[in-house]
Amino acid sequence: MPKRNYYSTHPKFYVSIDCIIFGFQKGKLNLLLLKRNFEPSKGNWSLMGGFVQKEESTDDAAKRILHELTGLEKVYMEQVGAFGEIDRDPGERVISIAYYALINIDDYDKKLVQSHNAHWADINKLPELIFDHREMVDKARNIMKQKASVKPIGFNLLPELFTLTQLQSLYEAIYGETIDKRNFRKRVAEMEFIEKTEEIDKSGSKRGARLYRMNGDIYRKTGKFKI
Amino acid sequence: MPKRNYYSTHPKFYVSIDCIIFGFQKGKLNLLLLKRNFEPSKGNWSLMGGFVQKEESTDDAAKRILHELTGLEKVYMEQVGAFGEIDRDPGERVISIAYYALINIDDYDKKLVQSHNAHWADINKLPELIFDHREMVDKARNIMKQKASVKPIGFNLLPELFTLTQLQSLYEAIYGETIDKRNFRKRVAEMEFIEKTEEIDKSGSKRGARLYRMNGDIYRKTGKFKI
DNA sequence: TCAAAAGTGTTAAGTTTACACCCATGA
DNA sequence: TCATGGGTGTAAACTTAACACTTTTGA
Numbered sequence: 001m002p003k004r005n006y007y008s009t010h011p012k013f014y015v016s017i018d019c020i021i022f023g024f025q026k027g028k029l030n031l032l033l034l035k036r037n038f039e040p041s042k043g044n045w046s047l048m049g050g051f052v053q054k055e056e057s058t059d060d061a062a063k064r065i066l067h068e069l070t071g072l073e074k075v076y077m078e079q080v081g082a083f084g085e086i087d088r089d090p091g092e093r094v095i096s097i098a099y100y101a102l103i104n105i106d107d108y109d110k111k112l113v114q115s116h117n118a119h120w121a122d123i124n125k126l127p128e129l130i131f132d133h134r135e136m137v138d139k140a141r142n143i144m145k146q147k148a149s150v151k152p153i154g155f156n157l158l159p160e161l162f163t164l165t166q167l168q169s170l171y172e173a174i175y176g177e178t179i180d181k182r183n184f185r186k187r188v189a190e191m192e193f194i195e196k197t198e199e200i201d202k203s204g205s206k207r208g209a210r211l212y213r214m215n216g217d218i219y220r221k222t223g224k225f226k227i
Numbered sequence: 228m229p230k231r232n233y234y235s236t237h238p239k240f241y242v243s244i245d246c247i248i249f250g251f252q253k254g255k256l257n258l259l260l261l262k263r264n265f266e267p268s269k270g271n272w273s274l275m276g277g278f279v280q281k282e283e284s285t286d287d288a289a290k291r292i293l294h295e296l297t298g299l300e301k302v303y304m305e306q307v308g309a310f311g312e313i314d315r316d317p318g319e320r321v322i323s324i325a326y327y328a329l330i331n332i333d334d335y336d337k338k339l340v341q342s343h344n345a346h347w348a349d350i351n352k353l354p355e356l357i358f359d360h361r362e363m364v365d366k367a368r369n370i371m372k373q374k375a376s377v378k379p380i381g382f383n384l385l386p387e388l389f390t391l392t393q394l395q396s397l398y399e400a401i402y403g404e405t406i407d408k409r410n411f412r413k414r415v416a417e418m419e420f421i422e423k424t425e426e427i428d429k430s431g432s433k434r435g436a437r438l439y440r441m442n443g444d445i446y447r448k449t450g451k452f453k454i
Numbered sequence: 455t456c457a458a459a460a461g462t463g464t465t466a467a468g469t470t471t472a473c474a475c476c477c478a479t480g481a
Numbered sequence: 482t483c484a485t486g487g488g489t490g491t492a493a494a495c496t497t498a499a500c501a502c503t504t505t506t507g508a
């Protein structure tokens with residue numbers, strides 16, 4: 001069977017990317033959502049999305065689309081999976097690949113985000129989302145939670161320097177449950193790659209709290225992570 | 228922006244499915260592989276694959292493609308993820324979605340499998356595979372291992388009635404490590420949905436071994452699974 | 455009668471959980 | 482001076498891991 005025919009008897013599809021963008025602020029996990037200003041489903045809330053182009057891999061498309069919204073590069077992203085129900089997009093048959101991203105809420109380009117009509121929403125109080133975006137969010141959240149318990153990906157949601165209280169409240173938000181402070185700090189103390197710095201953060205309390213830093217090199221050499 | 232234009236400015240892609248088909252036999256995990264009798268990469272080993280069609284979801288396409296090879300229906304399948312590198316298929320740009328399947332090696336249609344030139348290969352001694360199929364296999368294996376430790380999906384690889392020795396050797400194959408027999412049986416005994424039957428299997432030993440059965444109804448009501 | 459797989463409990467080690475008070479500081 | 486968040490250790494409960502011998506039976 002010649003090449004041209006082998007492939008060309010089959011149909012082609014639009015392939016899109018949808019991004020579940022996690023941020024962490026004031027003790028809450030948030031998602032960056034767009035109010036669509038185009039059809040279909042104009043005026044409704046959706047994930048940031050876009051179409052895969054000819055000259056890019058799906059991973060690159062996800063990076064591009066995240067960059068278009070946030071201005072960020074080199075962001076931690078993971079694929080969530082492909083969503084391929086026939087009528088998932090009522091406008092056309094589109095197969096979508098979802099990715100989640102973990103960003104530091106201080107770093108992104110606020111004007112760019114505003115210009116896309118995007119807003120942060122508390123992950124526990126999400127508005128209704130278009131299509132199957134809610135399903136994507138739920139799947140992303142589960143995958144992220146699982147991974148965050150076993151790999152130090154959570155630090156992507158924090159500034160470079162953070163207090164142990166911030167770190168704990170991040171993990172409480174990820175797991176959706178409270179954690180014992182003393183047990184938490186005991187575990188952190190055992191991880192050498194969570195380094196104590198000389199700096200003190202006075203913004204959260206009168207007394208001030210020690211700032212810590214994640215050291216990726218130490219982690220890669222020696223690290224066992226478990227929170 | 229009118230519907231037709233919004234979508235139609237974007238390119239379309241062939242979307243394929245690749246199936247990682249696990250079977251369990253003689254204490255080993257095996258994969259069902261095809262020797263391709265068509266271009267590209269004719270004569271090389273590959274996963275069973277096919278193209279998504281217009282009138283089917285990607286999940287349905289995966290079911291269809293598995294059925295075409297094995298004759299099986301209602302098989303346990305899970306998505307592994309989308310593989311979207313530009314040159315992953317040297318013949319054409321194809322985005323592939325991988326699924327893994329767990330089948331009982333007694334049940335499939337042997338003639339159909341033969342007619343596709345497919346063979347079982349020990350997962351620890353795989354031949355070289357085309358394209359990015361090896362990467363798909365590795366990812367599928369990790370996902371399956373993780374899931375099998377926490378949900379009773381392993382039973383899909385066993386006949387309806389099985390001995391505890393079979394069950395243990397299945398989990399040893401999945402984890403790639405040996406398990407203590409007494410500790411293993413202790414854990415099994417605590418799971419009410421792994422039911423002892425009245426039947427004895429004499430094929431594996433002179434003495435004979437008790438046969439057990441997985442009871443899905445009991446699991447759904449009360450089940451905690453952890454091996 | 456013996457080889458081969460089936461079956462069976464106990465103890466030590468390690469991990470996880472529960473729990474309450476003092477400290478430092480700015481308002 | 483006091484309200485607020487920062488910081489610290491111990492003991493009990495539970496879970497996991499290590500370990501060896503007896504039973505049955507067909508060849």
